[in-house]
Amino acid sequence: MAHNDTIARFTRGPERESDGLPESITLQGETFPTPDLETIGAWVTGFFGWSYAQRLEAVDGCELFEADATCCHGAPSWLRALELI
């Protein structure tokens, strides 16, 4: 199958108190809990030019090689889903 750039529809859960990020993202009927701030921070750091300390992930858990990419199932990266980039 060709690479799919279409982002699947997703919704953000309520804000979590610890950091104001959505506590989860719901994608195609499945809810995925937002990773902890340390993980997200490492992704953001990587996006701004330092090396990636963390494996980049799409919301559905697929590995990504670019922070603003979409996996083959149409799931956005966490950074995109959380509107951090």
Ligand SMILES: [Zn+2]
């Ligand atoms: Zn996927």
